[in-house]
Amino acid sequence: MAPHPPKPDELPSAFRDIMIEYSERVMASACTLLELLSEALGLNPLHLKEMGCAEGLLLMGHYYPECPEPELTMGLSKHSDGDFMTILLQDQIGGLQVLHQNHWVDIPPVPGALVVNIGDLMQLVTNDKFISVEHRVLANRQGPRISVAGFFRRHEKTGEPTSKVYGPIKQLVSEESPPVYRETSLKDYLAHYYEKGIDGTSSLLHFRL
Numbered sequence: 355m356a357p358h359p360p361k362p363d364e365l366p367s368a369f370r371d372i373m374i375e376y377s378e379r380v381m382a383s384a385c386t387l388l389e390l391l392s393e394a395l396g397l398n399p400l401h402l403k404e405m406g407c408a409e410g411l412l413l414m415g416h417y418y419p420e421c422p423e424p425e426l427t428m429g430l431s432k433h434s435d436g437d438f439m440t441i442l443l444q445d446q447i448g449g450l451q452v453l454h455q456n457h458w459v460d461i462p463p464v465p466g467a468l469v470v471n472i473g474d475l476m477q478l479v480t481n482d483k484f485i486s487v488e489h490r491v492l493a494n495r496q497g498p499r500i501s502v503a504g505f506f507r508r509h510e511k512t513g514e515p516t517s518k519v520y521g522p523i524k525q526l527v528s529e530e531s532p533p534v535y536r537e538t539s540l541k542d543y544l545a546h547y548y549e550k551g552i553d554g555t556s557s558l559l560h561f562r563l
């Protein structure tokens with residue numbers, strides 16, 4: 355949806371208008387959240403936005419079919435997101451869990467509420483000050499589950515190089531807190547993220563110094 359939004363007539367009419375409106379609103383929320391996160395890091399409120407953390411938005415609609423034997427499988431297995439931040443809208447079915455102190459904790463749906471996840475790229479640029487969250491989705495027999503995940507990071511048209519380089523923010527590293535990650539271009543980061551796949555390990559291990 356950003357920075358290269360599809361032409362409206364490329365979107366199915368059933369969700370064309372709502373997808374465009376939702377994108378605008380979720381982008382505005384992301385910018386507010388990035389200001390708060392920047393302040394929490396002791397940076398200028400516009401720091402994360404100016405780095406391009408919300409320069410791109412990919413909306414992904416998930417449909418998890420109802421499952422007759424949910425104990426034998428997963429809706430979506432354990433992973434952390436390969437972006438700066440994810441804003442997630444889930445329906446009333448439930449099943450999303452986050453890994454907290456080695457325990458899977460339910461994130462029950464709250465009507466009208468969005469779930470915000472810190473992604474791996476945010477962990478990298480904040481030099482581990484913010485940690486990306488590992489999460490998964492259980493399969494269920496109650497009925498199909500639908501969610502819409504909005505991934506914030508720059509997205510290019512197929513074939514365009516994503517040469518922007520990211521590393522720990524200079525103001526967040528010091529002698530006492532040396533860089534934990536090497537700099538990487540978004541292109542190399544994404545190549546690694548997708549090549550590795552969802553295998554239960556963190557994409558960040560590859561970039562740790």
Ligand SMILES: O=C(O)CCC(=O)C(=O)O
Nearest residue numbers: 416435444450491501503
């Ligand atoms: O469907 C959900 O609630 C989570 C989806 C998710 O984690 C993802 O798309 O990365």
Ligand SMILES: [Fe+2]
Nearest residue numbers: 433434435489
């Ligand atoms: Fe995710």
